[in-house]
Amino acid sequence: MASDSVTVVGLGLMGSALARAAVAAGLGVTVWNRSASKARAFADGPARVASTIEEAVDASDVVVVCVRDHDATNEALRTSTVEERLAGKVIVQLSTGTPTEAREAATWAASVGAEYLDGSIMGFPQDIGTDGLVILYGGEQASFERCKLVAAAFGGTAMRIGSTPGSAAALDNALLSIYFGFLFGVLSGAAICDAEGIPLDAFKDVGSSMMPIFGGILDRSVDMIVSDAYESEHSTLHTSWGAMSQIAAVVRDAGLDDRFVECMRSYAAEAIDAGHGALGNAVLFKHLRRR
Numbered sequence: 001m002a003s004d005s006v007t008v009v010g011l012g013l014m015g016s017a018l019a020r021a022a023v024a025a026g027l028g029v030t031v032w033n034r035s036a037s038k039a040r041a042f043a044d045g046p047a048r049v050a051s052t053i054e055e056a057v058d059a060s061d062v063v064v065v066c067v068r069d070h071d072a073t074n075e076a077l078r079t080s081t082v083e084e085r086l087a088g089k090v091i092v093q094l095s096t097g098t099p100t101e102a103r104e105a106a107t108w109a110a111s112v113g114a115e116y117l118d119g120s121i122m123g124f125p126q127d128i129g130t131d132g133l134v135i136l137y138g139g140e141q142a143s144f145e146r147c148k149l150v151a152a153a154f155g156g157t158a159m160r161i162g163s164t165p166g167s168a169a170a171l172d173n174a175l176l177s178i179y180f181g182f183l184f185g186v187l188s189g190a191a192i193c194d195a196e197g198i199p200l201d202a203f204k205d206v207g208s209s210m211m212p213i214f215g216g217i218l219d220r221s222v223d224m225i226v227s228d229a230y231e232s233e234h235s236t237l238h239t240s241w242g243a244m245s246q247i248a249a250v251v252r253d254a255g256l257d258d259r260f261v262e263c264m265r266s267y268a269a270e271a272i273d274a275g276h277g278a279l280g281n282a283v284l285f286k287h288l289r290r291r
């Protein structure tokens with residue numbers, strides 16, 4: 001039966017948004033965060049703030065985890081006092097990770113008698129609870145059914161990709177690969193136009209009309225290059241470095257040739273070494289143009 005209550009472990013930007021959406025949908029919500037300060041925002045609301053992770057796990061059959069990464073999840077959940085409480089529950093991992101990490105987590109969950117769903121959030125915290133959000137899930141249909149109300153509360157489309165726990169993370173990384181492939185194509189094209197005296201506005205207009213799906217990346221990147229102002233509200237190179245490194249891990253784990261992703265990573269590493277890590281991705285243009 002679908003659970004109408006949920007525990008959210010992790011109240012960073014994303015975990016807080018998930019907890020707020022679950023509250024707004026009328027579910028019974030219990031929250032826990034490692035540092036108590038982030039839970040204070042929930043203290044006067046309808047969510048119950050657990051004072052220990054054990055109390056949080058006891059409160060609901062569905063335990064959503066949204067912390068920094070799988071290592072952080074392991075630190076939080078893999079203690080004897082938490083593990084002994086997990087039997088019969090569904091753990092929904094919404095922290096970003098690789099297919100290998102998802103498989104390893106599913107094996108551990110089974111060893112403590114829990115079901116496991118591994119999700120990839122295709123959006124930002126402000127997208128949670130909106131129609132445009134997509135969350136991909138990998139795991140058994142029966143576990144997905146138990147989390148149906150929780151997944152619906154997060155908004156948009158909850159898409160189960162397959163029974164294998166790593167399937168959502170695999171698709172997520174494949175989609176990220178499209179994004180970075182296109183980004184580097186845009187910046188390399190901009191460097192060619194710049195070197196050959198083609199106005200970047202023409203590059204932007206013609207490119208956007210030919211490839212409307214990716215027009216946003218093209219427009220934003222060219223606007224940054226033209227204004228020579230690379231501050232971004234969307235994403236920094238530091239964040240992209242993490243994502244590229246994750247794709248590299250996925251590629252290597254799958255036994256694939258990693259030259260393409262390592263080439264992208266080498267540009268990102270050079271830009272970060274040059275002190276550009278807090279800027280938007282388009283700053284890589286400076287490095288593609290260098291020679």
Ligand SMILES: NC(=O)c1ccc[n+]([C@@H]2O[C@H](COP(=O)([O-])OP(=O)(O)OC[C@H]3O[C@@H](n4cnc5c(N)ncnc54)[C@H](OP(=O)(O)O)[C@@H]3O)[C@@H](O)[C@H]2O)c1
Nearest residue numbers: 010011012013014015034035067068072075095096121124
């Ligand atoms: N933000 C986005 O746009 C976005 C989009 C898609 C997916 N995601 C994924 O969502 C996850 C959370 O992202 P976020 O934006 O919420 O990050 P965030 O704001 O930086 O929050 C990180 C959270 O992880 C917790 N944490 C870190 N190490 C921990 C540990 N060892 N034990 C327990 N808790 C620990 C932090 O707790 P403390 O407060 O105690 O430090 C905090 O609650 C990440 O995996 C991220 O990739 C985020």
